Amino acid sequence: MSEHSTSSHSTSSPLPRYFAIWATLLICTGLxxxxxxxxxxxxxxxxxxxxxxxxxTLVTLFFMHVWHAGEKLIKxxxxxxxxxxxxxxxxxxxDYATRLWS
Amino acid sequence: MAAHPTSRRSPLPDSHTAVAxxxxxxxxxxxxxxxDSLQLRHHFATEEQQRDAASLGMWAFLATExxxxxxxxxxxxxxxxxxxxxxxxxxxxxxxAMGATNTAVLICSSLTVVLAVWAAxxxxxxxxxxxxxxxxxxxxxxxxxxxKEYKDKFDEHHVPGASFSFENVPVPSHPGQYANxxxxxxxxxxxxxxxxxxxxxxIVGLGIFTWLLVMAWKGRFTPEYYTPVEMGGLYWHxxxxxxxxxxPLLYLIDRHR
Numbered sequence: 001m002s003e004h005s006t007s008s009h010s011t012s013s014p015l016p017r018y019f020a021i022w023a024t025l026l027i028c029t030g031l032x033x034x035x036x037x038x039x040x041x042x043x044x045x046x047x048x049x050x051x052x053x054x055x056x057t058l059v060t061l062f063f064m065h066v067w068h069a070g071e072k073l074i075k076x077x078x079x080x081x082x083x084x085x086x087x088x089x090x091x092x093x094x095d096y097a098t099r100l101w102s
Numbered sequence: 103m104a105a106h107p108t109s110r111r112s113p114l115p116d117s118h119t120a121v122a123x124x125x126x127x128x129x130x131x132x133x134x135x136x137x138d139s140l141q142l143r144h145h146f147a148t149e150e151q152q153r154d155a156a157s158l159g160m161w162a163f164l165a166t167e168x169x170x171x172x173x174x175x176x177x178x179x180x181x182x183x184x185x186x187x188x189x190x191x192x193x194x195x196x197x198x199a200m201g202a203t204n205t206a207v208l209i210c211s212s213l214t215v216v217l218a219v220w221a222a223x224x225x226x227x228x229x230x231x232x233x234x235x236x237x238x239x240x241x242x243x244x245x246x247x248x249x250k251e252y253k254d255k256f257d258e259h260h261v262p263g264a265s266f267s268f269e270n271v272p273v274p275s276h277p278g279q280y281a282n283x284x285x286x287x288x289x290x291x292x293x294x295x296x297x298x299x300x301x302x303x304x305i306v307g308l309g310i311f312t313w314l315l316v317m318a319w320k321g322r323f324t325p326e327y328y329t330p331v332e333m334g335g336l337y338w339h340x341x342x343x344x345x346x347x348x349x350p351l352l353y354l355i356d357r358h359r
Contacts, residue, residue, distance in 0.1 A: 015220065036198070037357055059343050074158055078161060
């Protein structure tokens with residue numbers, strides 16, 4: 001972490017990157033709003049969630065500094081949190097989605 | 103016989119505490135004279151390690167928050183798949199433009215937070231203070247818009263409870279069909295719980311940022327020690343991420359019809 005973070009702090013300014021990500025997030029928000037007015041059939045929810053996940057990933061990686069985190073444990077905690085969230089959602093949905101048979 | 107052991111043992115605790123006190127004093131002195139920083143706690147080897155430990159602890163807390171909101175999102179997904187038409191009808195009654203405005207407000211506040219952390223890293227005290235104040239202002243704008251939304255819902259009797267009313271609201275994709283008020287009520291219950299808990303997180307965030315502002319005003323943060331700014335920032339970004347998901351899920355169901 002030491003070489004990496006100090007070099008990224010002192011040599012290149014992160015400001016252009018921050019502003020670029022901010023602009024991307026705003027554009028994506030407009031895009032979600034616009035996509036919701038189109039009839040995409042079953043893909044409306046997928047597009048909305050896809051854009052939301054893209055935005056959340058940008059915030060996590062660059063605003064929350066996970067991309068540049070030298071400590072691998074932090075990346076592990078982030079990934080395991082997402083893994084258990086997916087486990088919760090996926091297993092619950094497989095249960096409820098298959099309940100109304102018969 | 104009985105007095106003997108006690109008289110022999112009585113000086114022991116005293117001498118122990120005296121040794122402990124001496125140790126404490128040595129410890130305090132060595133910390134006070136540490137050349138690098140006054141903020142390095144004695145149980146960390148380096149400031150690097152101290153910062154990483156703080157980040158790791160914060161991320162562990164955020165992981166519990168992911169599970170906390172995850173349960174609510176799970177409940178939402180289940181009811182949405184069961185009562186999709188009713189949820190779409192109820193979702194249409196919320197002002198999506200206000201939701202989009204709030205999304206933009208929170209994204210801007212995330213930018214000011216990241217700039218505040220950068221200002222603390224690069225010893226720009228004035229910029230840090232300005233960015234903290236801007237973040238709090240944007241947070242207040244968010245809560246104001248949210249309050250207006252809640253007021254509209256109260257006026258329309260869309261708040262779950264005794265005076266709830268959602269009669270003769272057409273289901274978007276099925277002409278001639280009307281939403282079941284009981285199912286729509288579940289949507290509004292989830293809407294108020296999820297946005298309410300999110301708003302509560304915003305209020306806690308405003309409290310944290312008030313404290314950060316006081317500390318920044320006193321000049322407590324240096325490029326070597328700005329951990330509270332960074333941790334407060336992580337919290338704020340996390341609350342932003344929750345909203346990034348709440349916005350399309352609650353406001354944008356079946357808008358096109």
